Amino acid sequence: MLNSTSLTTEARTRLEEYLLKKGLRRSSERFAILEEVYSRDDHFDAEDLYQAMHHRAFAVSRATVYNTLDVLVDCGLVRKNQFGDEDNTKSRFEKALGRQQHAHLICVNCHRVIEFCDPRLQLIKTTVGDTLQFQVESHSLVFYGECADEACVARTKAAANLQ
Amino acid sequence: MLNSTSLTTEARTRLEEYLLKKGLRRSSERFAILEEVYSRDDHFDAEDLYQAMHHRAFAVSRATVYNTLDVLVDCGLVRKNQFGDEDNTKSRFEKALGRQQHAHLICVNCHRVIEFCDPRLQLIKTTVGDTLQFQVESHSLVFYGECADEACVARTKAAANLQ
DNA sequence: TTGATTGCAAACCGTTTGCAACGCC
DNA sequence: GGCGTTGCAAACGGTTTGCAATCAA
Secondary structure, eight states, X not given: OOOHHHHHHHXXXXXXXXXXXXXXXXXXXXXXXXXXXXXXXXXXXXXXXXXXXXXXXXXXXXXXXXXXHXXXXXXTSEEEXXXXXXXXXXXEEEEOTTOOOOEEEEEXXXXXXXXXXXXXXXXXXXXXXXXXXXXXXXXXXXEEEEEOOXXXXXXXXXXXXXX | OOOHHHHHHHHHXXXXXXXXXXXXXXXXXXXHHHHHHHHOOSOBOHHHHHHHHHHTTOOOOHHHHHHHHHHHHHTTSEEEEOOOSSOSSOOEEEEOTTOOOOEEEEETTTOOEEEEOOHHHXXXXXXXXXXXXXXXXXXXXXXXXXXXXXXXXXXXXXXHHTO
16 A cells, blocks of 8 residues: 555656646646645645645745646646535645545534545446436535534534523 | 425415514515525526526615525525536525425536436435434535537537647 | 614635746756 | 746635615514
8 A cells, every 4th residue: 555655756756747748847836835735634725735835934825826736636636625614615625646536524513524435426426427418527525514523512512502 | 296386485484484483574675585586497696696686676785685595595495505616616506495405417518507316315424424423414416527418519529629 | 763684885715817037948 | 048837916706794774573
């Protein structure tokens, strides 16, 4: 199995090949951002990434963050999600390499994101595509609800009592 | 089975009860907007609704559109979707009464929205909730792909040839 | 009467864009 | 050297908010 280091290496190689193939430049910003993305295991937004780059002492502009995320999504190294939860506008990203496709559970109280897989989703995809003559390319499945995390439950209960 | 007229009647009654229960006012704007929402069968955004109200000669402000949509979503008369397609920012709404829960297919070319149901989604929901101790309240399943509509396929092919 | 609701416009916020400076090829 | 990329700030677009006028209760 791939560990985190070799994953990053693989990602770097893939990005190089992609840039070469597309005639795009291998700027240091792009590789630095890829590095940061592959060092994390969460679902981050563009601003998180922007801040993280500053803490990394590799300050890039927001424009570059957005531009690079587009590139990384386009070459399959990053997945872009729009969770319709508390903040329906901003996108959240996650690294894509070495991870199987999955769906998300989002706690409407603490906004925790939990990943899960279920083979039946693939079956639905196939059925639907065949039945409706639709070439399904990707999907987004999100469940919204309340998680069982103690701190979250306690906080929610306390908030309910205030009303 | 309920026809469109009685659906609207039922919706109006439900809104009245909800407003009463919550101590909110039964303003004419709210009922006029409900009327418009229940006269349509599509997935519309806030601006669509705003424009439609003007054509209806019942001009309301955008603020009222947003406020009323919130109310209608809250009392279960309208469903709010965030399809992460061409326009990842704006929400799209649909009436909720008299329609079973469903998922969406979105054509990445023509942005057509197709609805479908699959009982296996419910099974996944149950499994996931049980396994991860998560109280699932709602879901959003969207498949992205290419639809088989002739005009759409022709247009897409033509666009591809231009490159 | 009075407090919720409306309309208007300004503010908000994530994202995109225009343009000059920069640096990879 | 040429052109893709970057950084900055301004623009954009959907949504929210502040406030005065309005109106349901």
